Amino acid sequence: MGIRGSCAVIGYGETQFAKLKDSAGRTNYSEQCLAAKAAIADAGIDKDEIDGLISIVPLDQKSSWTMDLSEYLQLNVKFMDNMYFGGASGNAAILYSAAAIQAGLCSTVLLVGGSVLDTSMVYEFGMEDSIPFEHDFDTIYGPMIDNSAYALIKQRYMYEFGARQEQFAKVVQNARYHAARFPNALLKKEVHVEDVLASRMICDPLHLFEIVMPCTGACALILTSAERARELANPPVYLLGGGQAIDRGMWHPAYGRSGSLTTSPVREAARQAYAMAGLGIKDMDFLQLYDCYTITVVISLEDVGCCENGKGAEFVEKTDLTYNGELPVNTDGGQLGRGQSYGGGHFVHAVEAVRQLMGRAGDLQVPDARFGLVNGNGGSMANECTLIFGNEVPKGGVL
Numbered sequence: 001m002g003i004r005g006s007c008a009v010i011g012y013g014e015t016q017f018a019k020l021k022d023s024a025g026r027t028n029y030s031e032q033c034l035a036a037k038a039a040i041a042d043a044g045i046d047k048d049e050i051d052g053l054i055s056i057v058p059l060d061q062k063s064s065w066t067m068d069l070s071e072y073l074q075l076n077v078k079f080m081d082n083m084y085f086g087g088a089s090g091n092a093a094i095l096y097s098a099a100a101i102q103a104g105l106c107s108t109v110l111l112v113g114g115s116v117l118d119t120s121m122v123y124e125f126g127m128e129d130s131i132p133f134e135h136d137f138d139t140i141y142g143p144m145i146d147n148s149a150y151a152l153i154k155q156r157y158m159y160e161f162g163a164r165q166e167q168f169a170k171v172v173q174n175a176r177y178h179a180a181r182f183p184n185a186l187l188k189k190e191v192h193v194e195d196v197l198a199s200r201m202i203c204d205p206l207h208l209f210e211i212v213m214p215c216t217g218a219c220a221l222i223l224t225s226a227e228r229a230r231e232l233a234n235p236p237v238y239l240l241g242g243g244q245a246i247d248r249g250m251w252h253p254a255y256g257r258s259g260s261l262t263t264s265p266v267r268e269a270a271r272q273a274y275a276m277a278g279l280g281i282k283d284m285d286f287l288q289l290y291d292c293y294t295i296t297v298v299i300s301l302e303d304v305g306c307c308e309n310g311k312g313a314e315f316v317e318k319t320d321l322t323y324n325g326e327l328p329v330n331t332d333g334g335q336l337g338r339g340q341s342y343g344g345g346h347f348v349h350a351v352e353a354v355r356q357l358m359g360r361a362g363d364l365q366v367p368d369a370r371f372g373l374v375n376g377n378g379g380s381m382a383n384e385c386t387l388i389f390g391n392e393v394p395k396g397g398v399l
Helices: 028-043 065-073 089-102 120-129 132-137 146-161 165-179 193-198 266-277 294-303 312-318 334-338 345-357
Strands: 007-014 052-056 079-082 108-115 201-203 217-225 237-246 286-289 371-378 383-390
Touching (some): 007 345, 028 065, 028 108, 089 108, 146 201, 266 371, 286 294, 286 345, 345 383
Parallel strands (some): 052 079, 052 108, 286 371
Antiparallel strands (some): 108 217, 237 383
């Protein structure tokens, strides 16, 4: 039996997202531990049932973080891993955990990420993380790591397809619409296209509002077998499909093997996920797309099958992406509306998918939601992991 429908998310937890200036007394350990505690309580299980742990290592911590975290939480685990694929890490962790459960390596996995991110360390980390040819050909010109990489992608997209800034601004408008109605979002003020275009240019052609705001926070999920999940209080949210694809190193989009900046590994990752799930884009009731920048959402919409290459910006402009619209996207505000917690942001889209499929999204609930797609994006659209969740297993599954 494969992964499809064999495992389910049974609980989730978050800490309160906050700006760095409002994070006094909070630590990397406190964030991940409090999110884990909330997820365990939400799942209604005993902590001792957890025998697997995957965490996202905070940027300023060493690679033994997950071992230290297991001691801190007093967990007796037999399956453990760190994960680093950038923003694709959370989805990859879920996919790998399902494989581990299916293989009999463990039965119940805690997945957690989050941190108190001092933004002053980001550039230093990016320099340390780069490889020699980046030092020789990129770093000497003073690149802004994430910003310059995504600016390059957006610039190329606009050049190839004639996309307009107003179309990208609609992504932000949609994010803020949801964030204004979501309790744990930082950017609660609604904005409109003209507000986005009036925000200052950070790295041409990216405006300030098109770029995520780093913040403090953490998210956690509990994954277990479908059989165990059906014994618990929360309605199970089954993992139906997953796929992963990698095109290049983390921060050098011009060096990819695909030869294109305007198509991404999302296309292949989504193809794998659909094939495993036995579903397609028309079956999805919502999309939760990694949204570190507006261009990420536009290209992801194309590559998951919403429209053809080059039509994503027009699709955003003409489609109602709100929770009760034609195609709900990032119904909690995403990271452009909530803020980006390093590690927490790697799981935030999966948590929102679970919230929707459990019917617990409150005023932002997508009506009659059954299936949803979640994409995790790492580096400069360098590696992608796409998951499909459902609150039922379609015909041919394990139920």
